[in-house]
Every structure is written in structure tokens, then in C-alpha cells.
Amino acid sequence: MGLFGKKKNNTASNSVNNAFLKIKTSKDGAEYTFMLEGRLDTNTSPELKSKVDEVVDDAKKLVFDLEKLDYISSAGLRVLLGSAQAMEDKGEMVVRNITQPVRDIFDLTGFNLLFNIE
Amino acid sequence: MIDQAVANGLYLELLVVAMTLLGILFFNNLVLYKQKVFDLISLMLISGIAMCALEFAWTVFDGRSDLIILSYILACAYAVALIIFAVLFNLYLLDRFGMKLKKIVLIIFYVLPVAATVVLCATTPWTRLMFWVDENGNVQTMAFFESVFHIIVYLYFFSPLLLALYFLTIGKKRKPANGEIPLSVFVFGAIAPLLYWLQLLFLDRGAAIYETSSIPVSVALVYLVTNVSTHNLLKTRAKVEATEADLRVGTEIQTGSLPTNFPDRPEFEIYASMDPAKEVGGDFYDFFMVDEDHLALVIADVSGKGVPAALFMMSSKIYINDHATMGGTPAEILERVNKLVCKNNDASMFVTVWLGILEISTGRLTSASAGHEYPIINTSGRYEILKDVHGLAIGAMDMARYKNTEIQLKKGDSIFVYTDGVAEATDANNELFGTDRTLDALNDIPEGASQKEVLVNVRTAVDAFVKEAPQFDDLTMLGLKYYGPRENTQTEET
Structure with missing residues (x-):
């Protein structure tokens, strides 16, 4: 069953344009940093959401480092928005090192006005 | 008269077939129906496979005077596999009928008999209650095995059948949620003895020819498990179809709103x-x-x-x-x-x-x-x-x-x-x-x-x-x- 399931998942992700997202999480006290690499879209954003959900309760600060993020879709923005809303009353959420394509999308959707961009 | 060697060969082959059937079923359960290895049904199938395999091995080495210890081990392991299988079968059906057992009942009526079998088997070379391997290497089943152990095993097999009969007849109103299962169990209860009886009729002409309960039980079990799994699958599919229909209507409503x-x-x-x-x-x-x-x-x-x-x-x-x-x-x-x-x-x-x-x-x-x-x-x-x-x-x-x-x-x-x-x-x-x-x-x-x-x-x-x-x-x-x-x-x- 394990083998079978894995194989299936692989072919599924291959068929959607090699969509991939690498998430590196690091922790410094109550500050959590997520280094994102690849594409944050409908297919990959649930993974980031579950990783954020795991830590959000005891986090004082969430940092998203987007230096290596090539693309963000509205589903990805939603995860960032959810994180910003979750941190609203109890800490801060920072987006760091955004690339031009991601900046364009932030500008377009107006999220540049909402997020704390460093 | 049937040639004894042919009959024995046929018997071994049937055991392999039964084992393969159970093996395929086990595999299907894991892969198709996404059951876990430590699920009741998986454990039951594993013990069934072990039971057939041990009976097969026991039969192969029976009569070898140089392998007396191995014969003991195989025969005893078979007895343990058989009772575990019977117990799991019983539990599986009770579970399908939606009946929950109290822990104390579970220990007294299920765990203890298995433990007792293990003890009896381990001591059988001295007590000769279960088996005795004679100096020619022939495995003899002893009085306790024949008259007590077998009856206990049959009780495990037949009590759910009686329960199924009850649900099908006078207990109709208390029929469990899995409505089709009592019928499947009942058919199982008919197939297994029928095959056993056919086996006796056609093969057991001479006392020296083996008879086995593993084969009929396995074949009937294939019927039962397939039936139950299919039944569950159909139910799930009906749910999925309903969801899909909902989604289609959702799409229509959405498109219709534009x-x-x-x-x-x-x-x-x-x-x-x-x-x-x-x-x-x-x-x-x-x-x-x-x-x-x-x-x-x-x-x-x-x-x-x-x-x-x-x-x-x-x-x-x-x-x-x-x-x-x-x-x-x-x-x-x-x-x-x-x-x-x-x-x-x-x-x-x-x-x-x-x-x-x-x-x-x-x-x-x-x-x-x-x-x-x-x-x-x-x-x-x-x-x-x-x-x-x-x-x-x-x-x-x-x-x-x-x-x-x-x-x-x-x-x-x-x-x-x-x-x-x-x-x-x-x-x-x-x-x-x-x-x-x-x-x-x-x-x-x-x-x-x-x-x-x-x-x-x-x-x-x-x-x-x-x-x-x-x-x-x-x-x-x-x-x-x-x-x-x-x-x-x-x-x-x-």
C-alpha cells in the first residue's frame, strides 16, 4: 500500500508541470522562519499551510523568506494572509527578500499594503 | 479406488490454491480497499495463510522418522494458527455485526483459549494431549485435540453463523446496520461444510488419505470477505456518486448565476x-x-x-x-x-x-x-x-x-x-x-x-x-x- 500510494503521488505531481515547493523551517525562540523555494500555488500551498498551522499557536513572529520563490498564486497569498491574520493580535508576520515576480503580484493584489515587507 | 499418491498430491495442491486465494485477498485488502495490516480482517487473513502453509508443511514432513522435532513444531504451530484464525474470524464477524465485547469477555473467551493452546502444544511431547509423533515420524492427533480443541474451534466458527441466522429470521428487526452481511455469513456457513462434505465423499475413501478443514474454510472465506468488502465498497461508491451529483448541481447553480x-x-x-x-x-x-x-x-x-x-x-x-x-x-x-x-x-x-x-x-x-x-x-x-x-x-x-x-x-x-x-x-x-x-x-x-x-x-x-x-x-x-x-x-x- 505504501509503495503504491507513493508512486501515485509522484505521477500526480509530475503531471502538474513539475510543480514543487521546498520549505525549510527554522526556529529561533518563538520566531519561526520559513524559507520557500519553487512555486507556491494551489497544489503546493496546503503543505505550507499545515506547516504554519503546526507552529502558529506558540509563535510570536512568523517570517517568510521568499528569496527563492519563483511564483505565488492566489492560493499561496491566502496562506500568507491567514498567517498575517493569525499573528495580528499576538505578534508579527514578516515577508522577506521578495523577488520581482512576487513583488508584482503583491502590488497587483494590493497585499504590499497589508504585509510587513522587509 | 483413488490412487493414494494422486489424492495426496491433489490435496497438497489444493492447500496451495487455498493459500494463494487468501494471499490475493490479503493483498487486495491492503491495496484496493486500503486496509491496514493490523486490521482485524488483515490479521485474520494472515493467520489463515499461516494455517494453510503450516498444514502444508506438516503434511510434507509427515512420516519422516528423522524429522520428529520438526513435525512436532509444525503440527503445534498449525494448531495455534488454527485457533488464532478461528478467534479472529469470530471477532471479525462480531465487529461486522456491530457488537462490541467487554475487555473481560475478550480475555476469558478469546485470549485465554489461545494461551491455553500454546501451553498445551508446548507440552504435548510429554503430555500427549494434542499430538504425538510416533517413532516412524507419523503425526497422530490425540484425544484432547480431537474431542475438545476441535469443538472449541468449531464453536468459534459456528456461533457467528447462528447469530447470522438469528438476524435473518426472528431477529430481523434488530438486524445490524450492515444489512447484507448476515446473509453473506450464512452463505459462508453453507459453503464451508458443503465443501468439507464433498471432500469426505470423494477423497476420504481410505483412512490414510488426509482430510482438511483449511481448504473449505479458505474457499468459503474468500466468498465472505469479497462479499463484505464489495458491500462496503458499493456503499462508499454510492456516497461518492452522491457527492459528485451534488458537485454537478453546484456547477450548474454557479454557471446559472452568471x-x-x-x-x-x-x-x-x-x-x-x-x-x-x-x-x-x-x-x-x-x-x-x-x-x-x-x-x-x-x-x-x-x-x-x-x-x-x-x-x-x-x-x-x-x-x-x-x-x-x-x-x-x-x-x-x-x-x-x-x-x-x-x-x-x-x-x-x-x-x-x-x-x-x-x-x-x-x-x-x-x-x-x-x-x-x-x-x-x-x-x-x-x-x-x-x-x-x-x-x-x-x-x-x-x-x-x-x-x-x-x-x-x-x-x-x-x-x-x-x-x-x-x-x-x-x-x-x-x-x-x-x-x-x-x-x-x-x-x-x-x-x-x-x-x-x-x-x-x-x-x-x-x-x-x-x-x-x-x-x-x-x-x-x-x-x-x-x-x-x-x-x-x-x-x-x-
Whole structure:
């Protein structure tokens, strides 16, 4: 069953344009940093959401480092928005090192006005 | 008379067949029905396979005087496998009947007999209660095995059958939720003894020929487990089908909520289309008359996909429609809608909206954007991006402010608004269709084409670009061409 399931998942992700997202999480006290690499879209954003959900309760600060993020879709923005809303009353959420394509999308959707961009 | 060697060979072969059947069943349960290894049914099948294998091995080594210890081990292991199998079978059926056992009952009637069997088997070379291997290496089943152990095993097998019979007859009203299972169990109860009896009838002419309960039990078990699994599968499938039907209706409702009656008016021509990537999508377009002289145009994209996005889309669409009809500039309307949406937005969803209001008598188009894609306008014979002022997507923050952008449409000018499904359509190499290709596709369209042709051409260009890559996002477009005010309105004004 394990083998079978894995194989299936692989072919599924291959068929959607090699969509991939690498998430590196690091922790410094109550500050959590997520280094994102690849594409944050409908297919990959649930993974980031579950990783954020795991830590959000005891986090004082969430940092998203987007230096290596090539693309963000509205589903990805939603995860960032959810994180910003979750941190609203109890800490801060920072987006760091955004690339031009991601900046364009932030500008377009107006999220540049909402997020704390460093 | 049947040749004894042939009969023995046949018997061994049947054991292998029974073992294979159980093995396939076990595999199917893991792979097809996604059961776990430590599930009752899996454990039962494993012990069944072990039982057949040990009986097979025991039979092969029976009569070897040099392998007396091995014969003991195999025979005893078989007895243990048999009682474990019987116990698990019993538990499996009770579980299927929805009956829960108390821990104490479980220990006394299930764990203890198994433990006792293990002890009896371990001591049998001295006590000779279960088996005795004589000096020729022949395994003899002893009195306790024949008269007590076998009866206990049969009790495990037959008590669920009696229960099934009860549920089928006088206990009909108390029939468990798994309605078909008692019948399956009952058929199982008929198959197993029948096969056993056939075996006795055809094979057991001479006392020296083996008989086995493993084979009939295994074959009957194949019937039972397949039946129960299929029954469960059918039930799940019925649920999935119901969900799919719901989704289809959802799509119909959603598509039905988008206007497709494109007004046939001399002042303007409008056309719009939406192709969701999933059954239900989060994109929408809308157009409606605010009053006699004002036409509202809406294009929007909800974050995310599927049912949540579709629900969010429906409520946003209604809010926008309501508040546009109440009056105000697009920026004011979006501000009011945003406050409403933010109030009840626990799922942190958002929607990007472009809202334009066209004054038909003058061609003045006032629009506001809540984080939506730049509109593309054609006021000079070529399509180009209109960099309007951008506010925050609706639903993100309740204090968001929006600004109006005004443009003047002349006779023959047009505007094209779309969702990110167009510019962000992606080919197999992860390359985006992009705004430039969108503009090229629009500018390639011959002048005088209808708005419907304009939209179809863009769609064709997108399809040609992405080729076989699957459609990622909803693809929604709206095109409007302005033909100037109605002649008589002009004369009225002058």
C-alpha cells in the first residue's frame, strides 16, 4: 500500500508541470522562519499551510523568506494572509527578500499594503 | 479406488490454491480497499495463510522418522494458527455485526483459549494431549485435540453463523446496520461444510488419505470477505456518486448565476465567458444595469478552488450586485462590500475584483480595482494595459480603501478584463502565457470582430500555448465594445 500510494503521488505531481515547493523551517525562540523555494500555488500551498498551522499557536513572529520563490498564486497569498491574520493580535508576520515576480503580484493584489515587507 | 499418491498430491495442491486465494485477498485488502495490516480482517487473513502453509508443511514432513522435532513444531504451530484464525474470524464477524465485547469477555473467551493452546502444544511431547509423533515420524492427533480443541474451534466458527441466522429470521428487526452481511455469513456457513462434505465423499475413501478443514474454510472465506468488502465498497461508491451529483448541481447553480443573456443594444456590445478548472470554480463575471444609463461590469477571482471558493464567490457576487444597485462610485461600493466580507471571513479567503460602471450616454467608464489584474483597453486602435490604481483584495482587511479610475470611451473603443487564468496559463515548461502574449493575441484579432470572437480568439491562443499541460486556473474573460450613445438620446440632450 505504501509503495503504491507513493508512486501515485509522484505521477500526480509530475503531471502538474513539475510543480514543487521546498520549505525549510527554522526556529529561533518563538520566531519561526520559513524559507520557500519553487512555486507556491494551489497544489503546493496546503503543505505550507499545515506547516504554519503546526507552529502558529506558540509563535510570536512568523517570517517568510521568499528569496527563492519563483511564483505565488492566489492560493499561496491566502496562506500568507491567514498567517498575517493569525499573528495580528499576538505578534508579527514578516515577508522577506521578495523577488520581482512576487513583488508584482503583491502590488497587483494590493497585499504590499497589508504585509510587513522587509 | 483413488490412487493414494494422486489424492495426496491433489490435496497438497489444493492447500496451495487455498493459500494463494487468501494471499490475493490479503493483498487486495491492503491495496484496493486500503486496509491496514493490523486490521482485524488483515490479521485474520494472515493467520489463515499461516494455517494453510503450516498444514502444508506438516503434511510434507509427515512420516519422516528423522524429522520428529520438526513435525512436532509444525503440527503445534498449525494448531495455534488454527485457533488464532478461528478467534479472529469470530471477532471479525462480531465487529461486522456491530457488537462490541467487554475487555473481560475478550480475555476469558478469546485470549485465554489461545494461551491455553500454546501451553498445551508446548507440552504435548510429554503430555500427549494434542499430538504425538510416533517413532516412524507419523503425526497422530490425540484425544484432547480431537474431542475438545476441535469443538472449541468449531464453536468459534459456528456461533457467528447462528447469530447470522438469528438476524435473518426472528431477529430481523434488530438486524445490524450492515444489512447484507448476515446473509453473506450464512452463505459462508453453507459453503464451508458443503465443501468439507464433498471432500469426505470423494477423497476420504481410505483412512490414510488426509482430510482438511483449511481448504473449505479458505474457499468459503474468500466468498465472505469479497462479499463484505464489495458491500462496503458499493456503499462508499454510492456516497461518492452522491457527492459528485451534488458537485454537478453546484456547477450548474454557479454557471446559472452568471448572466448569459448578452443584451442586444445599439450603444454597446458585451460578451463574457468562464471556464472553471475544477467542477466548481472561484472566478466570476457579472454585468447588470444599475439604472437606465449605467451599466456595471464585474470580473473577480476568489483565492483557492473548489466548493469553498464557489461559496465565497456566490456571496461576493450578490454583495457586489446589491451594493452597486444601491448607488455610489465603484470605489465606494468596493469599500462597503469589503467591510461586509471581512466581517464573516474566518477562512481567510479573499477575492480580487474589478468593478467598472459605464455611463452609456457619455461613454465615461469609472472603475475601481480590489487587487485585480490590470484591464486592457483599446482606445487608440491597439489594445494596451491600463495601469489603474490598485487597492487591497476584498476580504483581506476591513479598513481597505479604494480609488476610482476614470477613462473616456469613444465610439469603437473597447475594454477587455480577465482573471489570472489568462495571463498565468502555464505551459509544460512552467512558462507563463503572460500579459504580452495576451496583448499580442488581442491585437492579432482583425478589426470589426465581435466581442465573442475576441474572447474565443484569446482562448484559442491560450490553448495553443499551454498545449497538453492541464488547465491550472479558471479562465474568465469579459469584453465590451462601446458604439456611442443612442442617436435619439443625443438629440434629446441638445
